Amino acid sequence: MDTxxxxxxxAVSTGTLPAWSRVDELVTEAHERYLPRTxxxxxxxxxxxxxADPDLFGVSVAEVDGRVHTAGHVDVEFSIQSISKAFVxxxxxxxxxxxxxxxxxxxxxxxxxxxxxxAIELNDGHPMNPMVNAGALATTALVPGATPAEQWERIxxxxxxxxxxxxxxxxxxxxxxxxxxxxxxxxxxxxxSYGRIDTDPLEVVDVYxxxxxxxxxxxxxxxxxxxxxxxGVNPVTxxxxxxxxxxxxxxSVLAATxxxxxxxxxxxxIGIPAKSGVAGGIVAVAPGKGAIGTFSPRLDRAGNSxxxxxxxxxxxxxxxxxxxxxxxxxxxxxxxxxxRKDSAS
Ligand code: GLU
Numbered sequence: 102m103d104t105x106x107x108x109x110x111x112a113v114s115t116g117t118l119p120a121w122s123r124v125d126e127l128v129t130e131a132h133e134r135y136l137p138r139t140x141x142x143x144x145x146x147x148x149x150x151x152x153a154d155p156d157l158f159g160v161s162v163a164e165v166d167g168r169v170h171t172a173g174h175v176d177v178e179f180s181i182q183s184i185s186k187a188f189v190x191x192x193x194x195x196x197x198x199x200x201x202x203x204x205x206x207x208x209x210x211x212x213x214x215x216x217x218x219x220a221i222e223l224n225d226g227h228p229m230n231p232m233v234n235a236g237a238l239a240t241t242a243l244v245p246g247a248t249p250a251e252q253w254e255r256i257x258x259x260x261x262x263x264x265x266x267x268x269x270x271x272x273x274x275x276x277x278x279x280x281x282x283x284x285x286x287x288x289x290x291x292x293x294s295y296g297r298i299d300t301d302p303l304e305v306v307d308v309y310x311x312x313x314x315x316x317x318x319x320x321x322x323x324x325x326x327x328x329x330x331x332x333g334v335n336p337v338t339x340x341x342x343x344x345x346x347x348x349x350x351x352x353s354v355l356a357a358t359x360x361x362x363x364x365x366x367x368x369x370x371i372g373i374p375a376k377s378g379v380a381g382g383i384v385a386v387a388p389g390k391g392a393i394g395t396f397s398p399r400l401d402r403a404g405n406s407x408x409x410x411x412x413x414x415x416x417x418x419x420x421x422x423x424x425x426x427x428x429x430x431x432x433x434x435x436x437x438x439x440x441r442k443d444s445a446s
Contacts (some may be wrong), residue, residue, distance in 0.1 A: 131412040132172035141399030141407035144379040149277035153398040159319035163327035164391040167336040178316040180274040182378030185312040190231040195343040226295025232358040263325040265338040275314035319396040326384040326392025372423030383409040387422035
């Protein structure tokens with residue numbers, strides 16, 4: 102799409118969260134309100150994930166001023182899985198820029214499941230977007246590094262900078278997925294056949310499998326998301342992780358494609374960009390305000406955490422995060438009513 106805005110400065114809309122104590126109360130309320138929900142099922146297509154404790158539930162909000170609110174199991178680690186796609190995409194956008202990444206990976210929804218092979222065939226080999234496995238593999242292939250080991254280290258250190266602490270690989274999850282990821286290998290080979298992956302496709306799958314097996318907790322997800330809400334600076338550590346324009350590039354893709362084939366419904370109901378993963382994590386980002394990180398392993402049929410979605414919806418509504426919500430501006434209303442009084446007198 103040619104928007105013809107080259108050189109035009111990007112102004113940003115702003116907003117504020119309620120007072121700290123109110124945010125704290127709402128995070129606790131969101132946790133208490135959805136704790137009794139036990140519907141959904143733990144993912145088992147990666148065998149080791151089936152062993153997760155289904156009752157775990159953590160909720161965290163990180164504000165762009167660096168304050169973090171928590172309730173429940175916010176320190177329990179789990180594998181980041183698909184949520185890594187958002188942050189590796191940000192890394193690649195930062196390194197290669199908007200245009201190259203849009204052309205190589207794409208930004209449009211496929212409307213098909215995250216591991217669809219048909220979607221690749223239907224789009225002449227184009228991966229379509231970085232939040233489905235095809236696009237995520239194409240994105241990982243673009244991470245700077247002379248060897249897969251260098252690429253992996255770059256991913257690990259960048260995602261650690263987003264989280265504000267050293268993230269480590271869950272060896273058990275990595276091994277379990279490596280033994281069962283034939284489909285991702287097939288997707289990578291198919292992309293190679295279409296010229297969409299230039300390096301060894303199986304090495305790309307290996308780096309991708311590692312990135313999915315990084316261990317995070319709900320608090321990490323909130324801080325990682327808040328870095329995307331804060332123009333690319335981690336609000337807790339103060340470290341710049343990516344350029345500001347990368348945040349917009351990443352969040353717009355999350356809005357369109359972050360919640361699997363439920364992305365439209367998610368935006369309609371909850372109104373903020375988000376990404377979920379099959380281990381039960383969700384990160385949702387309110388630009389300029391902060392982010393929500395949740396963890397609860399029971400998933401719905403689309404692969405999104407049941408409690409996590411509800412807690413995020415509750416917080417989006419009560420904290421005023423929905424980017425599409427508006428109200429009549431008070432000063433405009435006052436001006437119009439005084440105009441009416443003047444014309445009546
Ligand atoms: N590592 C998983 C896969 O590639 C991630 C899936 C997900 O979280 O959606 O199948």
